[in-house]
Structure formats: structure tokens, C-alpha cells
Amino acid sequence: SRQGVSEVIYGAGKTAEQIIGISQSFAKHGQKDILITRLDKEKAEKINSEITLKYYDTANIGIIGSMPEKRVGKIVIATGGTSDIPVAEEAAVTSEMLGNNTMRLYDVGVAGIHRLLAHTDEIMTARVIIAIAGMEGALASVIGGLADCPVIAVPTSVGYGAAFNGLAALLSMLNSCASGVSVVNIDNGFGAAYQASMINHMGGLNE
Amino acid sequence: SRQGVSEVIYGAGKTAEQIIGISQSFAKHGQKDILITRLDKEKAEKINSEITLKYYDTANIGIIGSMPEKRVGKIVIATGGTSDIPVAEEAAVTSEMLGNNTMRLYDVGVAGIHRLLAHTDEIMTARVIIAIAGMEGALASVIGGLADCPVIAVPTSVGYGAAFNGLAALLSMLNSCASGVSVVNIDNGFGAAYQASMINHMGGLNE
Amino acid sequence: SRQGVSEVIYGAGKTAEQIIGISQSFAKHGQKDILITRLDKEKAEKINSEITLKYYDTANIGIIGSMPEKRVGKIVIATGGTSDIPVAEEAAVTSEMLGNNTMRLYDVGVAGIHRLLAHTDEIMTARVIIAIAGMEGALASVIGGLADCPVIAVPTSVGYGAAFNGLAALLSMLNSCASGVSVVNIDNGFGAAYQASMINHMGGLNE
Amino acid sequence: SRQGVSEVIYGAGKTAEQIIGISQSFAKHGQKDILITRLDKEKAEKINSEITLKYYDTANIGIIGSMPEKRVGKIVIATGGTSDIPVAEEAAVTSEMLGNNTMRLYDVGVAGIHRLLAHTDEIMTARVIIAIAGMEGALASVIGGLADCPVIAVPTSVGYGAAFNGLAALLSMLNSCASGVSVVNIDNGFGAAYQASMINHMGGLNE
Amino acid sequence: SRQGVSEVIYGAGKTAEQIIGISQSFAKHGQKDILITRLDKEKAEKINSEITLKYYDTANIGIIGSMPEKRVGKIVIATGGTSDIPVAEEAAVTSEMLGNNTMRLYDVGVAGIHRLLAHTDEIMTARVIIAIAGMEGALASVIGGLADCPVIAVPTSVGYGAAFNGLAALLSMLNSCASGVSVVNIDNGFGAAYQASMINHMGGLNE
Amino acid sequence: SRQGVSEVIYGAGKTAEQIIGISQSFAKHGQKDILITRLDKEKAEKINSEITLKYYDTANIGIIGSMPEKRVGKIVIATGGTSDIPVAEEAAVTSEMLGNNTMRLYDVGVAGIHRLLAHTDEIMTARVIIAIAGMEGALASVIGGLADCPVIAVPTSVGYGAAFNGLAALLSMLNSCASGVSVVNIDNGFGAAYQASMINHMGGLNE
């Protein structure tokens, strides 16, 4: 089990049958809480007819078992626009499943900087921030400049033309002029939340 | 003569002798004010021994004749960092030579958003803004979101690694989520200033 | 409201329901004229059953409320071929909605330069020109060379093979050897028209 | 002051004079410990003739003032090969300057997996790991799979041909099949150490 | 006939009718064992109604005639994940059809290095190894480091975002820091198996 | 001997000694007229001290023996700017050496379309045209539209930023919307002239 919390299945390219099989084998080994990412609705329903599963539509995530009751610390998940929300929800549901207090801050893109600044408090009190944006990906730099905590940037494939399916945002974020920013793969909300959870769960140095 | 103000020579790849020749031919046709871009110091000195020329070091520009005394309107030239200043000076000297009141706003990059916001007044009173940045190029979006006037973005080749010599900034700026932003070639301070001058000199609709 | 004229919704990736919701909230705030870009016919019809909307087929634009009666200045919109017309219409309808006299000059590509030259008058009397072309994107340079006003170039994804979905035209336009040309994202007719409108509406310097 | 520890100057593209100026202004504001990255030897010597500076050759770093005496936690810095050491030293000196216990694990690339496995203990006891590699960048995935803590991957420009100056390693690391890995810009040892230090310094949740 | 064993048809872009025609012409020339790659199920069934054909579903391969009874040597086919299995099966069925003892070692990706190391015996006794992986493609380097025999690496188009349809894995494998590794085209299981079979069938030097 | 006219040596990457050796061996086989491309001045002088050689400075070409006295037909060589002239001279000297009447039409780029149109006569009477341009490479399309004869386009590496060393011009020319245009490698003046000479020398159909 990863982080003693739940097991993860990457659902893309697996059939409902395969996912059921893997889940049953996890169950046999005593692991009942399972997070399935990149799961479309149709497959979710097939699985649900065999094993009870709660489906998170926007996040494309299915959860077998239950979310942890105890959530700790604070992970803020910010997006530039509304089109980035599916990626953000993948991150948010993952974050909650891994036991983190999770605050959503959606549609605070840099073209309207004052909407973002209105949330300075949330940004300053976060233990980790996940900054999600497509197109020019500037959000990561602005938040990185404001915050004192680690920022994990997620470029999204939102946009058209010279966005090149997330390449523009990816390059932009890798070149962030703010310190304390690292980057995961395009649209990888899960990966960002997984690392953010590791950081949020860090024990203090004297423990 | 372009804009009835001065003639322009693109100095890159031309010898001092060639530039002298072209300048003399301009002079014969009655054009005495000449802007020479992409001119290195050594060539500038050679030319200066034949034709009096004032050299702008950081801008890599030489000027034969004189700057216009009358300057109109207001062009604001902003940069993300100090390394972008050579490109900004190419824009600024061009802008002044073309008869525009020109305000420099350097090193106001988005990683320290409050430094930029401290200049909201200048941004709101500009007729045109030139936003110059390398690395992630986020400056154009933030300024584009704040300002109501046209913004011309100039990506610079500043940065390393995944900056890919200005490609990251270029893509970022082309995907700006702010309206009213257009883009010129990497490091093309001259081109931005030329178009900005056209816009700043626009006659009112009832003239 | 931007430019005191109308509010804009970027329709791509929004459901009809979401667009209706945003429009109703705009209406509540007293903004009745709304431009919705990247809107397909089907969604337009759904919206129309709730809020009266005029749909511009080729432009993929829906308009709630009405076009402004007063139009000022002159924006010329030129295309290289007939396949570029959808992007041009996105620009043209936006331009009209933002209150600009708008002249269409379609299919004047550089492979038949005399068709373009036959329109020299229109080009010389424009306050701003939007040059739209796919494939090799040469139109921007030729018009930029002819005109004395700002030219905003829009590369389109028209073409095949080494057109690479608009990349060839984009690079071509960024490298335009004519002065006074800037560039927006591939297929971004809206963005070009938005900036063109800003420029066309510039007050004179003594106002 | 960042993290209450030291101020940072990015030395690339700044003259010795400029760096002296900035350092003196920091000193005036009471900040005596300054880290200067991307500083070549020649400039370092010039600065040293004005302000005492300790130069770290391989790291290309200069330090004015002193390293912190107290270092906490544990950051492991691993490299695939010996050519990656300059980037690793940039990370290591930064890490030490920011007050972290820092363990170097160099030349443990995946082509000799047993050398890496021999260090399983260090990997399992780290609070954060920085994985630095050029060429195929596989080190990040293997360490990410072994470790339970956050891994920050740094692609380097080491290699030739299809390494494309770090692009191969960058893409490889972004696609890491291990969870808990994020990535910074090519050769950005400083950036990795800065974020690693933030994570290593995390207070426990009950503090 | 290649290698005196069987004839090969590349099925992609050929109609069932064309494949039947080619097969009948091979039959006339005395070649009865035919391997058809990149063959989808539908076409396979059409062909089967004319000529008896055994279809390998996951491999997308059809075989007319029979597999060789005698298989020699040992080719190990390893994959990083389960999504790489279709490519691996294209390699495996080809390998068997060309008369090689073929061992499948699937889902031994480097993020769980101990699963791979558990198979050290198979790796050390192979005459040739085919290493198949998408995403970051690190498998080839790790196996290349462990094994003393030739390793043929096959990047797959598995992954998303910055995997760029196999480009990340391809570059990674070309830059492998292990000696003895060469690479074939993305998803080219057939090509890898064909060369592996050549190597596995090498006569000893004194024959 | 190619075209019964002269032998060609590609000088790049060959030492003066090697070129002398090859030339002497050609001489032994009765071939006295030799064209050496990509030859820098220094090497040319070394060769000249052994074998009489006429050096064409701008073209970077050396010729051993003599130019043909008889020149036929008409090849027009046009460039967009003055920086393209070295490539154009490589083409022009090659064209003359291969026995073609060769007309130079330099600096007729599309940003000043009337300069090009002033030469309509030359364009309409050419048997083949070589169109050479860097930056946006639009010249090929405009000439291709005007002329009725084959046009061979040569992209040059002239430009900066998003010119990407000739890539922008290359893509632009490959996408030319004019019929009758084909393209050679970036800066390949020799290759264009070689094919142009083949075409110019075509016998009529009734010969």
C-alpha cells in the first residue's frame, strides 16, 4: 500500500474486467480502499455492477471503499480557467483520498490578477499549492512568487493552435522565474496530488 | 521615408562600408535621420569615422542625424527581468527616434507581482504597452489583463534549458489568455516599437 | 464590460447550460449584448430556446442582444484563400460587434498578386488590417509592405503536410520582413479583431 | 530574505560590477549571507577584490557571508554520471547554504543498478531526494520507485546527438512511471535544491 | 522467403482482398507459411473465409499455415507495463513464427525495480532481449546494464502529454547509457523480433 | 562528368590537401574543369599554390579550369534580401559554370512588392527561376504566381529568433500556394542551380 492509505489503479487502457480482477486481488491482500484514475463512466458502471464503486464524474475517478475520515494539513488547488477543472478535480479527489484537507480555487487566471490576489490569504496559509493552467501557464509563476510553500505546476492540454496540446504551458512552467516551483506531466493531476500529499504529510524535523 | 520620420537600416550582416554607402545614398535623397539597428560597437566606430553617428550601447543602435524634438503620446516598455534590457532598449531608442514619449518600466516580472502592481498608474495611462520577457513570458498576460490599451509582446531569448532560445516565451505569449495582446518575433524590440509607434500616432476618428 | 460595448464568452468546452447561466448572470448585471465565440450550431440552438440568440454560421459565433448601430473607422480583413473564411468571419463578426466599420477582402492570396493589388485603395485607406492566411502565410508580408497602418496577422490551420496545422504560417508571419506586423495565435480571429478594434478606436493625440 | 536564510543572485548575464552593487544594497538592508549562482571564476575574483567571497568551483557558486552552522533533516542528491556533477554541486551548495543536511550520491546511474541499490539505506532515510541525470534520465524513475519521499528530478544537458541538450532527459523525467516525482528545468540544480529545502524544512502537522 | 521460414505481409493499409491475393501468389510459389502483421480482426475474418488463418488478437497478427515446430535459442521479451503488451505480442508471435524459443516477461517496469531483479536469471540466460516500454523508456537502460547479450529496445506510443506518442521513450532509449542497446521504430514489435531472430539464429564462429 | 560540363567537389569538411588530391585525380581522367563549393578563402589559397584556381569570394566557390564560353537559355536568380546573396552567388556561379545564361535579381523581397513587379519582364522570359529567401520565404509564392516556368525555391538560414535557422522559410516554401514550385535544402544554392541547369538544358520534344 502506498502511504498506508489506498491503492491506485491507472484505468486508461485497462478493461472493466481487468480492473475488477486487480481490485479483487487487492481486496484479498487486505487493501479495500482503491483509487482508479482515468476511468470513463461506462467502465465505471460495469465495475459498479460487480464491486460497489463511487464515481467522480468531472475527475474521471472511481473509488472503491471509502475516503479517509481524517484529513490533515492544507493543499490548495488553483486553476487558470474553467476548462482546467477536470484536471483539477483529478488532483482534488486524489488529494482527499490520500487524507489531505483540500481547498479548490478555480478560475483565478492571471489575465484577471485581482481575482487571484483576492485569495492571498488562502495562498499564504497553504502547506502546498497545485497550480493548474493551460494556454500560457503563467499562473504557476505568479503563485510561486506570492507563496512561501512548494508549488507543483500542472500544465493542461487546454487551448488551441500554438498551445500545441499543453506544450506551451509545459515549457512556460519549466521556465518559471519564481523559486519553489516544480512541474509534472501535462494533465497529470494525479501525479501532482500524490507528491503534494507526500509533502503535506511531512513530519516535523523533531519528530 | 517611413512615417516621415527617419529611415531604418537593419545592420546585422552588413559591413560598415555597406552601411556607409546606404546612408550616403539616403542623404542624397534628402533623408538625414537614420536609425541603424543590430549594430555592434566596432562597426559603429568605423562608420563614425566617416559619418557622425551617436551609438546607443545597450540598444545596439546607431543614429545618424538627430532624434526628433517633438515626442507625442505615451508608450510604456516593460520587462520581466534585467537580462531583457538590451531588447527593451532596442525598442525604447526606436520608439524615441520615431517621436514617441517613452516610459521604461524594467524588471517588473510576475514572480514579484507587487512590484508590477505598484506601477498600475503608468500601465493605465499608456496608449500602447510593449511587454518584453524571456523564460516563461507571463508578463504579457498579466499586463494584458490589467491594461485597456493594445499590448505588443516581445519574447526574448533570455533563459536556458527548456527556454529553447525564446521558444517557451514565444508560445506562452501567443497563448495569452488576455485579450488585446499580439506578438512579434523573438528579441524583435525594433518591430514592436515600430508598430507601437504606428498605434500611438493614430489620428482620432473625427480628424 | 470591455470597451463599453459587449461581454465575451469563449464557448469552446462550455455546455449550453453553462453558457445560459453565464449569460443570465451578465444580464442581471445590466449587460445585454453578449458575443459568444467558438459556438457550434447545436449548442446555439439549445441556448436559443432559452434566450434569443442570433447565430453566425461560418463565424461559429452567437450574439445575444444586438450589434451596435454606430460603427466607426475602418478595419480591413483580408484572407489568402477561401478556406480561411471561417477564421475571417470570426474576426469580422467580432469587429462589427465591437463597433467597427469592417471590410471583407477574401481570397486575395499572394499566388495571384494582381488580385491583391487591385484592392490597393482599400488597403491604403484602412486604419488597421487583419491579414489571415494558412499554408505559407505570405499575405501578411505583402500587405505589411503595401500598407502604412498596423497589420495584425492571423495564421490559420488550413493546409496539409508540412503546414503542420498552422505552424508554417505562424513562423512565416513572425518572421515577416515588413515592418508594422504583429501576430496572434493560430486561428485566433477573435483576438485579432479585439486588438484591431482597440487600435481603430484610438483617440487622436490632442483629444 | 527567502526562508530567513540567505539572499540569492542569479549571476548569469550580470557583470561583476552589477553583482557588487546588488550585494552592497543587500548588506545595507541587513542581509549579509548571499548566494550567487551561475558565477564564473573570473567574475568571482573581481567581486572578491571588493567583497570577501568564497567560490565553489564545480558548482559555479559564490557565497558572501557564511554558510549556516545549523543544518537539519536530510536531502540526498544523486547523479547518474560524473558529467552531471556540476549541476549536482549547484544543488548541493545551495542546499547547504539553505541549512539542510546534504548527502551526495554521485555516479549511481541505472546502467549499473547494483551500485544504486547498494545505497538503498540512504535513499530510504532521505526526507527529499534530488535525482540528476542527462542522456536518458532513467535515474528519476528508479529512485522514485524505491523511495517513499518526494523526488525532484533535474534533467541535465549532458549527452550528445539525440540527447538534444537535455530534451531527452526532460521528457523522460516528465513521463516517469513512478509516483512522487516532479521536474525542474534542464540543469536547474538551484531550483531543485530550493524546493527541496522548502520540503525538508516543513514543520510537522501538529506544530 | 526470408530466413527460409515464412513470408511476411504488412497488413496496414491493405484490403482483405489484396492480402488474399498476395497470399495466394505466395502459395503458388510454394510458400505456405505467412505472417500478416497489423491486421485487424474484421479483415482477419474476411481472409479466413477464403484461406484458413489463425488470428492472434492482442498481437494483431494473422498466420496462414503453421508455426514452426522447432524453436531454438532464447529470446526474452520484457515490457515496462501492461499497456505495452500489444506491441510485445507482435514481437512474441513474430519471434515464435521465426522459430525462436520466446519468453515473455511482462510488466517489469523500473518503478518497481525488484520485480525486474527477481527475473535476473532469465535475463542472464537470454541470447537476445527485446525491451519494450513507453513513457520514459528507462527499462532498456536497466536491462542493458544487467545483461551481457544484445538488447533491442522498442519505444511504445503508450502514455500521454509529454510522452508525445512515443517520442519521449524513443529519445530515452537512443540515449541509453548502457552498452549493447539498439533501437527500432516506435511500436515496431515486428522489427525488433525480426532482428532478434537473426541474432538468436547466428551460427557459432567455427561452424 | 555530370552534364558533360564539369566535375563537382563539395569542399566542406575536406582539407586543402584532400581537394588537391581529388582534383589531380580528376585531371588524370581528363576532366579539367572543376567546381569546388563551400570552399573558404584560406583553403582556396592553399590549393591555388598548387593548382591554378579562381576564387569567387561571396559564393565560396573555387573553379579550376575555366567557365564554359557558350551559355544557353535563361535562369533568373532572385533573392528577397541582401543577406541572401551568398547563397544566390553559390547558385549563380554554379549556373554559369554549367553553361547557363544567368540573370541576377537581388533584393526584390515581397515587403516591397513593386520592386519585384518592376522586373515582371525578366520573370516572364525566364526558362527557370531560382527564388531565394530567408525569414518568411514568401518570395517563392509571389514569383510562383507570376511566372509560368518552373520555380526552384531555396530557403536560407538568414534571420533570427523564430526563423529557426531557415526552418520558417523552408516550411513556408513547401506550403507555397502557387503551382510549379519545388524546394531544395536550406542554403543549397548549388543544388537549386544544378536542377535549374538540367531544366534549362532540356531538349525540345521534337528533337
Add this chain to the structure above:
Amino acid sequence: SRQGVSEVIYGAGKTAEQIIGISQSFAKHGQKDILITRLDKEKAEKINSEITLKYYDTANIGIIGSMPEKRVGKIVIATGGTSDIPVAEEAAVTSEMLGNNTMRLYDVGVAGIHRLLAHTDEIMTARVIIAIAGMEGALASVIGGLADCPVIAVPTSVGYGAAFNGLAALLSMLNSCASGVSVVNIDNGFGAAYQASMINHMGGLNE
């Protein structure tokens, strides 16, 4: 009319109605022979119900009116594989429609060089050759080396993986080490045939 032979319509992105309209307008101007490229079957049938049109299936070409009876000279059209045939037929039908004797030489790719060499006679007697190939595009170089006439190379989008939709073949052909080879856009059979026809129709120098 181009070449006094027939008018051309590029069918991609035009509706059947638009094509009928253009064709009728051509007819009014006395041009009855019309070549329509990139025309799919469905549209062809719609047009045919209004104007008699002969449809060439593999070539995706429709012809209104008739092919010229007189055909002159000799254009050889070679392909590397069978998958390149649609592009080759676009070239071949265009070539015939423009009045050229046209010889098809299909599936003579360089992996079986003797099949190509068996046709040396045809290659040596051609006036122009069109070399069409996908994947590695080596055909152009081999034919260019054998033939003394101009070779026009057409890269095709045939292939998978690192073929990158024709990019590999395109780059390969642009770098051909044989003299006398030029290149057109990926899959542009029409463009190659159009220029080939121009060359094949060249009058002799003494006409």
C-alpha cells in the same frame, strides 16, 4: 487557363455546391476541361448529378470534360511501396490531364534495390521523374543517383511512429545526397505533377 490545358480546383474544404458553382463559372469562360483534386467519392457523385464528371477513385480526382488526346514526352512516376499509390495516382492522373506520357513504376522501394534496377531503362529514358515514398524516403536519392534528368521528390505520410506523418521522409528527401532532386509538400502528388509537366513541356533551346 494554366498551360492552356485545363483548369484546376482544389476540392478539399469545398462543398459539392461550391465546386459546381466554380465549374459552371469556368464553363461560361470557355474552359470545359477541369481537374478537381482532393475530391472524395460522395462529393463526386453529388457533382456528377449536375455536371458529368469522371471520378478516379484511388487518385481522389474528378475530371469534368476530357483528358487531352495528345500526350508528349515521358514522365516516370515511381513509388517505394503500395501504400504510396494514392499519392502517385494523384500525380499520374494530373500528369495525364496536363498532356504528358506517364509511366507508373510502383512498389520499387530501396529495400529491394534489384526490383528498382530492373527498371533502369525506364529511368534513363524519362524526361522527368517523380519519386514518391514515405517512411525513410530513400527512393529519391537512389533514383536521383541513377537518373540524369530532374527528379521531383514527394514525401508521403505513409508510416507510423517516428515517420511523424511524413516528416521523416520530407527531411530525408531535402537532404538527398544526389544532385538534381527537389522536393514538394508531403502527399502533394498534384504539385509534383504540375511542375513535372512544365519541365516535360520545355521547348528546346533553339525553338
Add this chain to the structure above:
Amino acid sequence: SRQGVSEVIYGAGKTAEQIIGISQSFAKHGQKDILITRLDKEKAEKINSEITLKYYDTANIGIIGSMPEKRVGKIVIATGGTSDIPVAEEAAVTSEMLGNNTMRLYDVGVAGIHRLLAHTDEIMTARVIIAIAGMEGALASVIGGLADCPVIAVPTSVGYGAAFNGLAALLSMLNSCASGVSVVNIDNGFGAAYQASMINHMGGLNE
């Protein structure tokens, strides 16, 4: 020791002192025959003043100790042009050092296919072939089609313009339409020879 024959040092980026150190440590462990690749002359001389070393100029290789007296089998090393020879010599000296009979077949590029065919005998009797070429890289396909043995292709960075430092040749070779071809990194003569030696040394199946 690799293959029980000699130890290898990759000299690029190592100082003479470092190489001496490593070599002495190898000597202590009883390994006296050392192959040092990517070694420039200057460093070689420094090393030679400490440890006797034979330097291979064109190959950029230094050898400490001696070449093996016994060489077995047959590796053929072919190049397209003369500029590819440094890479070929890196392969050839490596091959000899690893105990293989090595035959050089240089400058047999496909633009003169008959020069290559004149060597059909050598090609048919090789146990492994290394095909080395820059520019369009077609050599690998032609040799792959002729030969029945494994072919290892090495793209070189020879060429200019759209050769993109070996990218064109690399893509070309990865897409080879011949079976039995695999590819190593650009300019990686060593890597090709290392794998070729493994294959050439294969024991027969009955050993």
C-alpha cells in the same frame, strides 16, 4: 571487464588527470587493455606522458595496452560519404579492440548505387554490418535490403540545413523499410561496434 576483452572510458568531459586516475585504478585490478573514446589529441598527449597510449587520430580514440591478436568473424563498416569517416573509425577501432575482423567500406553512398553494389560480396559474407550515414541516411535501408545479417545503423551529424545535426538521418533510419535494421544514437560509432561485437561473437546454438 566487458566481454573479457578490454575496459572502456568515455573521454568526453573528463580531464586528462581523471582519465589517468581511472586507468591506473583499472591497472591495479588487473585490467591493462583500455579503450578511451571521444579523446582529443591534446588530452591524449598529456595522458601519454604518464601512461603509454596509442592514439587513433581520425577515430578520436586512445588505447592503453594492446589490441587483441586474435580477431574473429566479420564486421563490415560502411559509410555513405567521406565526412562520415570519423564516426566510422570510432566504430572500426572499437570493433578491432573487441576482437573482430573488421572490413571498412567507405564512401559507398546510395547516390552512386553501383559503387555499393560492386561490394555485394563483402555485404553478403558479413556476420554483422554497421551502416553509417548522415544527410538522408538512405544507406541503412539499401544495405538492409541486400544483406541477410543484422544491420546496425548509425546516423551522423554530417550535413547542413534540414539535416538538423543528424535528426534527418536518425528518423530516416528508424523508418527503414528493410527488416533487420536497428539504430543507435547520432554519431555513436562506439555503441554500434559494441553491439555488433556482441552479435559477431555469438556462440552457435549447439555449443
